Amino acid sequence: MSGIASKLAHNRERSQGIGSHSHAVKYLNQDYEALRDSCLERGRLFEDDSFEALPSSLGFKELGPSSYKVRGVTWKRPTELTSNPKFIVENATRTDICQGALGDCWLLAAIASLTLNKQVLTRVVPHDQSFDKNYAGIFHFEFWQFGEWVDVVVDDRLPTKDGELLFVHSEEGSEFWSALLEKAYAKINGCYEALSGGSTIEGSLLGCSIDITSSSDSEAVTSRKLVKGHAYSLTGAEQVEYNGDMVQLIRIRNPWGQVEWNGDWSDSSRNWRYVSDEDRKRLTNRSEDGEFWMAFRDFLHQYSRLEICNLTPDALTDEFSKWAESEFEDTWRRGVSAGGCRNFIDSFWMNPQFVIKLNEVDDDPDDGEEGCTFIVGLMQKNKRRRRTMGEDMETIGFAIYELPEEYSGKRQVHLKKDFFKYSASAARSETFINLREVCGRFCLPPGEYLIIPSTFEPNKNGDFYVRVFSEKEADFQEIDDPVECHVEEIHIDEDDIGDRFRNLFDQLAGHDVEISVFELQKILNRVVSKRDDIKTSGFSLTTCRNMVNLLDKDGSNKLGLVEFKILWSKIEKFLDLYKGKDVDRSGCMSSSEMRMAVEEAGFTLNNPLHQIIVARYSEPDLSIDFDNFVCCLIRLESLFKTFNALEKDGTGRIELGFTQWLNLTML
Numbered sequence: 001m002s003g004i005a006s007k008l009a010h011n012r013e014r015s016q017g018i019g020s021h022s023h024a025v026k027y028l029n030q031d032y033e034a035l036r037d038s039c040l041e042r043g044r045l046f047e048d049d050s051f052e053a054l055p056s057s058l059g060f061k062e063l064g065p066s067s068y069k070v071r072g073v074t075w076k077r078p079t080e081l082t083s084n085p086k087f088i089v090e091n092a093t094r095t096d097i098c099q100g101a102l103g104d105c106w107l108l109a110a111i112a113s114l115t116l117n118k119q120v121l122t123r124v125v126p127h128d129q130s131f132d133k134n135y136a137g138i139f140h141f142e143f144w145q146f147g148e149w150v151d152v153v154v155d156d157r158l159p160t161k162d163g164e165l166l167f168v169h170s171e172e173g174s175e176f177w178s179a180l181l182e183k184a185y186a187k188i189n190g191c192y193e194a195l196s197g198g199s200t201i202e203g204s205l206l207g208c209s210i211d212i213t214s215s216s217d218s219e220a221v222t223s224r225k226l227v228k229g230h231a232y233s234l235t236g237a238e239q240v241e242y243n244g245d246m247v248q249l250i251r252i253r254n255p256w257g258q259v260e261w262n263g264d265w266s267d268s269s270r271n272w273r274y275v276s277d278e279d280r281k282r283l284t285n286r287s288e289d290g291e292f293w294m295a296f297r298d299f300l301h302q303y304s305r306l307e308i309c310n311l312t313p314d315a316l317t318d319e320f321s322k323w324a325e326s327e328f329e330d331t332w333r334r335g336v337s338a339g340g341c342r343n344f345i346d347s348f349w350m351n352p353q354f355v356i357k358l359n360e361v362d363d364d365p366d367d368g369e370e371g372c373t374f375i376v377g378l379m380q381k382n383k384r385r386r387r388t389m390g391e392d393m394e395t396i397g398f399a400i401y402e403l404p405e406e407y408s409g410k411r412q413v414h415l416k417k418d419f420f421k422y423s424a425s426a427a428r429s430e431t432f433i434n435l436r437e438v439c440g441r442f443c444l445p446p447g448e449y450l451i452i453p454s455t456f457e458p459n460k461n462g463d464f465y466v467r468v469f470s471e472k473e474a475d476f477q478e479i480d481d482p483v484e485c486h487v488e489e490i491h492i493d494e495d496d497i498g499d500r501f502r503n504l505f506d507q508l509a510g511h512d513v514e515i516s517v518f519e520l521q522k523i524l525n526r527v528v529s530k531r532d533d534i535k536t537s538g539f540s541l542t543t544c545r546n547m548v549n550l551l552d553k554d555g556s557n558k559l560g561l562v563e564f565k566i567l568w569s570k571i572e573k574f575l576d577l578y579k580g581k582d583v584d585r586s587g588c589m590s591s592s593e594m595r596m597a598v599e600e601a602g603f604t605l606n607n608p609l610h611q612i613i614v615a616r617y618s619e620p621d622l623s624i625d626f627d628n629f630v631c632c633l634i635r636l637e638s639l640f641k642t643f644n645a646l647e648k649d650g651t652g653r654i655e656l657g658f659t660q661w662l663n664l665t666m667l
Contacts, residue, residue: 019148027188030153032140045077045137048155051187058159059193060388069101073166075157077137078176081165085131087139088177097178098257098290100167104195106231107185108168108255110203110309111178113233117205123149125177141184146381146465147327152184159192167192171257171289189384198231198384198436203309206234208252211304225262226302227254234306235291240279242271249283250299254290261302265293323375326476327467328354330607332455335591335614335622337607340458341432342399342420347458347592349417352607354451355403356468357475361446371443374470376400378429378453379437381463395456396464397432398440399425403448412482414607415450432456450479459622480606485640487602490566497565505561514558520544524571528626533579535587536626543631550638574630577601588623594632601633603640 019025026032028050039046051057053075055065063070078085097108097115114121129139140153158179159166168182186192212218212229220228236251249265265271267286283293294302330352332338339350358372376398383393401423407413426449427442453466468476508523509515515523524539551563559567581597582589589597591614598605598613605613617628624632642664646654656664 019150024142024149024151027150027152032138032151032153035153036134036136036138039136039138040134046155047137047157048153048187051154051183053155053157053159057186057191059191061193062196063102063191063193073159073161076160077156078131078158081158081160081163082174084174086175087130087180088125088127089172089175097255098169098171099255100165100169101161102167102192102195103197104167104182105255106198106207107182107195107203108178109207109231109233109253111168111181112235112253112255113205113207113309114203116235120205125181131176139180139184141181143185143188145188146379147329147467150188152188154180154184154187156180158183190386190388194384194387205309207307207309208232208234208299208303209305209307210302221259224302225259227256227259231255232303237296238279238283238293240275240283243274248296249293250296251291251293252299253292257290258288260288260290260292261294263294263298265295265298267292323469323471324473325467325469326356326474327465328476328478329381329463329465330453330478331611332460332462332464333611333614334459334461335618336595336611338459338461339454340460341397341454341456342425343456344458345417345421348452348454349415349420350592350595351452351454352478353414353480354453354466354476354478355411355448356451356470357448358444358446358470358472359474360472362443362471370445372446372470372472372474373441373443374468374474375439375441376429376451377437377439377467377469379465379467381465383436383462393434393436394460394462395432395434396453396462397429397438397456398451398453398466399429400427400442400444401450401452402426403450408448411477411479413479414481481604483606483609484604485602485637486604487637487640490569492562492565492569494562497561501565501568502561505564509561509564512558514556514560515564516558517541517544517548520547520559533585533587534575534626535623539627540631543627543634546631546634546638550634550641570634571630574601574633575626578626578629586623588625589629591618591622591624594618594624594629597629598633598636603633603636605636 030050035046047053055070055073058064058070058073059067061067097112099105099108114124124142126140126142137156138153139156140151142149142151144150156176158176165179168178170176170178182192182195186195189195209231210222210226210228212220218229222228233253233255234250235253238249238251239246240249241247252261254260260266263269267284267288272280272284285291330337332351337350337352339347342348356374358374360372361370362373378396378398380394380396383391401420404419404423407415426444427440429438429440432438451466451468453464455462468474470476505515506513508519510519518541521539521541521544524544528534528536528538547567548557548559551559551567553563554560577597577600578589581593581600583593594613594617595610598610613632614622617632618624643654646656648654
């Protein structure tokens with residue numbers, strides 16, 4: 001299926017509710033219940049041929065097939081590792097998650113945080129699974145992925161070394177939900193190694209870390225037994241009376257399951273002697289389990305980063321006030337919609353543009369100043385999965401502009417370079433950074449604002465997902481130019497044609513007094529070969545056929561005198577336009593110049609159509625020569641004319657039978 005058809009099908013599925021939690025997308029079209037029932041019927045344990053028990057599922061570099069780190073790794077089912085394996089023992093807890101040989105502490109910190117919210121946990125880890133009833137070696141988990149819930153199936157063959165699980169494992173060894181969850185997340189991201197390194201904001205409710213200043217600092221242990229560049233979970237907050245004062249405490253967990261803070265309020269701290277027996281019994285745990293308490297003031301001093309995952313409104317229980325949420329998916333594509341940040345003013349305007357309309361101020365403003373509070377989250381999609389192809393996270397961010405009054409209420413308009421050149425942003429993301437998600441919380445006066453998400457540098461391909469949470473309902477829409485054609489018809493009668501052009505036509509047309517596609521190609525190539533101010537490899541037969549199809553009135557597949565004169569007039573106009581937009585006099589057109597030229601030629605197109613134009617008509621360096629420029633404009637005019645001829649009563653729709661559709665598309 002083509003990319004465009006695939007996107008249309010995806011949008012149709014979303015409109016039908018597929019991707020909601022009640023109707024999760026089946027990853028790779030694998031149906032858990034159907035596969036399990038088939039295995040039970042055949043008396044065989046499930047083996048997942050889409051994520052096989054092979055070295056390629058482990059990794060591609062550090063854990064690649066030739067790496068010494070994967071020597072001796074064997075894949076075993078829990079039933080082969082213990083006599084009485086359990087999926088979940090009673091309730092899942094944060095001590096079920098201990099880190100193994102994979103650097104995915106960020107993921108384990110996220111999983112640990114999930115165990116503190118049972119409502120969210122049961123969405124991710126369906127609890128009606130076990131190694132007893134209906135066991136078939138198959139399990140499934142549901143992940144929120146860029147605006148939709150995805151159900152991922154795995155078999156229970158897990159990588160082991162020397163009889164022990166290689167990666168995440170439970171503290172007591174016989175519980176396997178966390179190891180299977182890690183495998184499911186590895187599958188959706190391509191392999192286990194793709195999970196190495198990340199940020200707790202990719203899934204945890206609350207996480208924290210200590211920034212590093214150099215690679216040598218990564219996972220270095222401080223004198224206070226805190227690990228730099230390492231993801232921790234925030235698992236609790238309490239307030240206790242200590243020597244007559246109230247002290248705020250924070251509980252933190254290291255997913256390693258060991259290495260704990262040794263300062264005030266640590267497991268062995270003397271501070272606990274001076275709190276009530278009730279508080280001491282309730283809060284202390286003197287085991288080396290990776291979890292510890294510390295004073296909030298010490299937390300602020302020791303940690304440099306706190307990350308909060310903003311849950312979708314339906315994940316919150318009724319006791320909380322819910323935020324309104326809006327979301328969009330879109331793409332950055334080279335030469336079309338990957339304009340880079342504001343530093344690149346010539347292309348910044350080409351980025352996708354979104355408008356949020358804030359009408360109502362907050363009920364209880366935090367700082368006493370009236371305004372509208374909202375959160376913008378920009379997330380780049382599928383970058384972990386593409387690590388095996390050498391890609392990684394792009395540096396991303398966004399800017400927010402107040403929409404000028406003249407554009408108020410308008411949604412079919414894509415603001416151009418001059419607006420951004422002379423307008424300052426009203427707000428922006430704190431920084432451009434190579435994380436999966438960049439978030440910012442803002443409070444602005446009521447009004448309409450333009451949100452521009454971008455990569456830092458232009459021409460970086462990527463898919464992204466942008467969402468806005470607002471305290472009050474807010475209108476959030478993508479804006480883009482309408483799709484319209486305003487090309488002026490060229491009206492020429494035979495009497496308007498001068499003798500000189502008639503004589504030229506008679507010489508070119510030959511005895512049948514008409515010009516065929518092949519004759520047209522020779523004529524045009526003879527003309528352009530004499531010019532040194534335009535670059536072209538010559539007019540192709542495809543371009544010439546498009547020209548004839550546009551102007552051929554009698555179905556002869558040839559051009560008569562009047563038709564040829566109209567075509568010649570069009571080409572002269574195209575040449576003037578091409579040279580006028582070729583600002584750097586390179587002889588060819590850049591993709592941004594092409595976009596402006598298409599508009600001046602009489603067409604307004606949206607981003608998806610500009611994306612098709614660049615994909616179809618540009619060279620690898622995104623340049624467009626004269627032949628492709630002409631072919632594009634002729635094709636556009638032909639498509640608009642065809643649609644208008646078939647449209648009924650201005651409905652914006654046409655009806656075609658299958659054969660009619662084939663006939664049109666084959667032209």
